[in-house]
Amino acid sequence: MSAFKNISSTGSNGDNPLTKKVYIAVLAALALAVLANLPITNQFFPFNLIFAIGTGGRAICHELGHAFFGWVFGQISIPTPMLTFPFEREIMVQLVFNGGLLFFAYWLRDKSREACYGIIAFVAVMGLISLTPYYEYIGLYMGQGGEALMGGILLYIG
Amino acid sequence: MRWHKDEKLSNCFLYAFFGIFILLDSTLFSYNLIYDSAAFNSYCGKSIFGIHNDFTRIAETTDFTVRSLALLNIMNSIIAIIAAVWLGLEAGNKLRAEDLAAK
Numbered sequence: 001m002s003a004f005k006n007i008s009s010t011g012s013n014g015d016n017p018l019t020k021k022v023y024i025a026v027l028a029a030l031a032l033a034v035l036a037n038l039p040i041t042n043q044f045f046p047f048n049l050i051f052a053i054g055t056g057g058r059a060i061c062h063e064l065g066h067a068f069f070g071w072v073f074g075q076i077s078i079p080t081p082m083l084t085f086p087f088e089r090e091i092m093v094q095l096v097f098n099g100g101l102l103f104f105a106y107w108l109r110d111k112s113r114e115a116c117y118g119i120i121a122f123v124a125v126m127g128l129i130s131l132t133p134y135y136e137y138i139g140l141y142m143g144q145g146g147e148a149l150m151g152g153i154l155l156y157i158g
Numbered sequence: 159m160r161w162h163k164d165e166k167l168s169n170c171f172l173y174a175f176f177g178i179f180i181l182l183d184s185t186l187f188s189y190n191l192i193y194d195s196a197a198f199n200s201y202c203g204k205s206i207f208g209i210h211n212d213f214t215r216i217a218e219t220t221d222f223t224v225r226s227l228a229l230l231n232i233m234n235s236i237i238a239i240i241a242a243v244w245l246g247l248e249a250g251n252k253l254r255a256e257d258l259a260a261k
Contacts, residue, residue: 026170032175033179037183054183140212141212144212144227147184148231151180155239
């Protein structure tokens with residue numbers, strides 16, 4: 001519960017106006033996202049416009065999810081706003097891409113030890129999965145999974 | 159793109175909005191696949207350039223069904239929301255503690 005223990009002391013009693021503003025901004029973002037998503041309200045301006053822009057962003061996250069996991073499993077994947085074009089699987093592409101991820105983990109070793117270990121574990125698990133036929137299903141599923149991942153990352157940054 | 163004179167607050171709003179929007183849109187899409195048979199039939203019958211949709215393609219060759227994959231997607235979104243809020247609050251608390259220590 002450590003994440004929640006300081007909210008009441010610094011957020012809601014008003015001793016830190018920036019924190020209070022941050023909570024208001026997040027609540028406003030939540031309200032706008034709900035209004036733009038609900039079928040009852042998203043037929044009207046400006047929610048229909050916001051919905052169209054947001055859906056475009058979601059489609060890009062979806063295709064980037066497919067493309068990223070395609071590269072992880074050694075397929076050169078070209079994402080477009082509608083589809084991702086995967087090419088044949090090449091072991092060289094897989095080695096180079098995963099080598100790049102491991103180099104990124106090495107670069108992160110002093111900045112964030114958790115992220116460094118996380119990337120190494122990810123590369124190891126994906127390397128094992130790539131030896132089985134299940135890699136194809138993971139590549140397919142990670143369109144939707146990529147949306148959840150990107151949504152979570154954006155919410156965390158916010 | 160600035161929506162407020164405070165750039166940090168403006169960025170916070172935009173990132174939070176897009177994060178919540180994507181998670182909510184994805185969850186509603188999956189919810190419709192499970193409970194709305196019209197949406198389910200439309201999704202499963204849809205094909206772009208002869209390529210079936212992701213869930214349909216997985217369901218064709220595994221024991222998973224489109225609805226079970228949709229349920230898995232809802233669970234993923236809920237986990238992503240909980241993790242993002244949890245980690246975000248912890249990072250915020252850490253920043254505030256550093257700020258107080260500096261003062």
